[in-house]
Amino acid sequence: MSSANSDTPTRILESTLALLEAPGGKLPTMSDIAKAAGVSRQAVYLHYPSRTDVLIAATRYQDQMLDMDTALAPSRTAANGRERLDAFVTAWCNHVPKIHGVARAIMALTSTDAEAKAAWDIRMTDLREGCAAAVAALARDGTLPDSMDQAKATDLLWALLSIRNWENLTQTCGWEQSRYAMTIRAMAVATLTQDTGPLTDALACPEPPA
Amino acid sequence: MSSANSDTPTRILESTLALLEAPGGKLPTMSDIAKAAGVSRQAVYLHYPSRTDVLIAATRYQDQMLDMDTALAPSRTAANGRERLDAFVTAWCNHVPKIHGVARAIMALTSTDAEAKAAWDIRMTDLREGCAAAVAALARDGTLPDSMDQAKATDLLWALLSIRNWENLTQTCGWEQSRYAMTIRAMAVATLTQDTGPLTDALACPEPPA
DNA sequence: CTGTCAATTGACACTGTGTCAAGCTGGAAG
DNA sequence: CTTCCAGCTTGACACAGTGTCAATTGACAG
CATH class of the missing domain: 1.10.10.60 (Homeodomain-like)
Structure with a gap:
């Protein structure tokens, strides 16, 4: 206000x-x-x-205020692919609740309004680029599963991070934000790295309100 | 016609x-x-x-025509939890493209129309029950990861199977339906079972158009 | 022939978007 | 002080779409 x-x-x-x-x-x-x-x-x-x-315009104004670029800095300076993925997923997951109100409105318009759809697609393309960068870092380290090419890994990560998934888990299922963020991060790691070991540990996360 | x-x-x-x-x-x-x-x-x-x-009404009419119950029969008669999960996920994944046109319309209305939202919620609750049943079968077998209670596993599976994810992967990313179905199935298995072994194999799936 | 039911025609109120024209106002420039 | 003008207001309008209403048609059954 x-x-x-x-x-x-x-x-x-x-x-x-x-x-x-x-x-x-x-x-x-x-x-x-x-x-x-x-x-x-x-x-x-x-x-x-x-x-x-x-x-x-409100969306763009909010983008300016929230300064996502700064929030993504840790991701860009990560030492290895796995850390980059972690940092990127965490940053995005914690960004989603801030933009959700606006995002919901734009998403609602996309079904009838071509201009809104275009604006939304741009946003989604930006997210996709972040995903691609994280995946590329994993690929450089050779930690991407053999069966998973970069394009597919990027698609999967992008879909996993979708705002609809955030809505479903936190709004509809009532998950705490922290539980959402940790679970999604764990799923991203489990799916995008050939981390044979503690998948189960990685998916552990705070029970209801810890 | x-x-x-x-x-x-x-x-x-x-x-x-x-x-x-x-x-x-x-x-x-x-x-x-x-x-x-x-x-x-x-x-x-x-x-x-x-x-x-x-x-x-059109949605209900289509439900009648498509007879989802029959499609889910193999899932209900599965020998163990893992097979039940497989069958359920596969049946649902192949169901989604058939209902997508209708689902998209109802989803578009949910933002403005309470009645549409209620109808959509019922549909989603039905899906959720199927997820819960599959998860319960896994729990009976004891193959659910230790860190994952049934409620959380159900939430996760339900979110994974959301129509929005289907839209994102097949419409926006251009995946073949078969690739979508196999990948989602593999992710469900990887996330919901403490299957330590061939996660990588499970995620393998046909490259572009095979 | 008469009722009745399904459908048609044409009108209307209402909400919301987007456009237009005329008028008001306060502050800067002359 | 006057003039001007940018920014805003008021009030009207056209248009699309939803939902309602009343009068009419047409076919068919009894």
């Missing part, structure tokens, strides 16, 4: 983010957004050509 | 299914549905109170 002293376009984005992160998050209408920003409906159109554009 | 000689309500459902399974599947409007069924828009309302109800 740092929405008092900014200029109108920014205030609109901040209000939109607040709406999207609200608990019973319906897709806000233009009127909702305008009201939340303390501005007339037309004022919103004065700055953003359509609702989709507002939502996409 | 067996839509010539049925009664109107059925013809509406069949036309709706055809629209949902069409390649560039947008969410059909009531006019679309009426036109496809060769009937006036109001005639649709004469049989179904809302668009959501048409879609849900």
Whole structure:
């Protein structure tokens, strides 16, 4: 709610983010957004050509605020593939809850709105590149299972990290965020490395609320 | 397209299914549905109170036609937990592409329509029960990893089998259906059994188009 | 012929998006 | 001080889509 002293376009984005992160998050209408920003409906159109554009701009604004690049730094400087995978998966898993409100809105639009779909695809491509980099590091170390080429490993990791999986496990199944993160990390390791040993140990993780 | 000689309500459902399974599947409007069924828009309302109800009824109609219960029979008669898991996962994986058109529509509605959400939740609960049964069979055999209680194993399997994962891997990543099915099956086995041995072998699967 | 049922036609209210035109206002520039 | 103008407001409109209603048609059974 740092929405008092900014200029109108920014205030609109901040209000939109607040709406999207609200608990019973319906897709806000233009009127909702305008009201939340303390501005007339037309004022919103004065700055953003359509609702989709507002939502996409809000996403970008949030990206700026959250600074994912910094969060990924440990992953890029990891000593080996396994550590890189660990760091990347952990960083992403902890990023998801922060962007979920916004992501849910964009995902909802993708079924009807081509522009939203394009914006979403870009985001997913970015994630995919991170996955590919982690997989490439594993490949360099030779720790990728023999049967798994890099493309397939990247696809699998990307699918594993999907926001829908986060939704299913934490929202629908009620998992703690920490349990989600540790389990996904363990599955990534188990699936993408020929780590014969303590698969079982790796999948161990805090029971309900530890 | 067996839509010539049925009664109107059925013809509406069949036309709706055809629209949902069409390649560039947008969410059909009531006019679309009426036109496809060769009937006036109001005639649709004469049989179904809302668009959501048409879609849900179409889902149920398709369920009847596809007879998932029969497809799951091998899973129920499996000799041990591992075989049951295999059979269940395989049956579900091969079921997903058949229901995807319909599922996508219902999923799209869940964000705005409570009734659609309820219908979807029921479907997901059914899937979850199948997962729980397979997991229970593993538990009876004692082949569940020590660190994994039945509830967690069920959650994980359920998430793994989600339609979104199928979409991501086959639609977005372009995997062949067979590759999808074999990989998911292997991941399920690797994650849910303390199968120390040939994890790598299990994850092997046909390269691109074999 | 008469009822009845299914379907049709055409109208309407409502919500939401996006567009347009005219008016208001406060502050900077002359 | 006046003028100007950018930013915002108000209020109207067209359009698409949902869902409702009423009057009408047409066929078929009794």
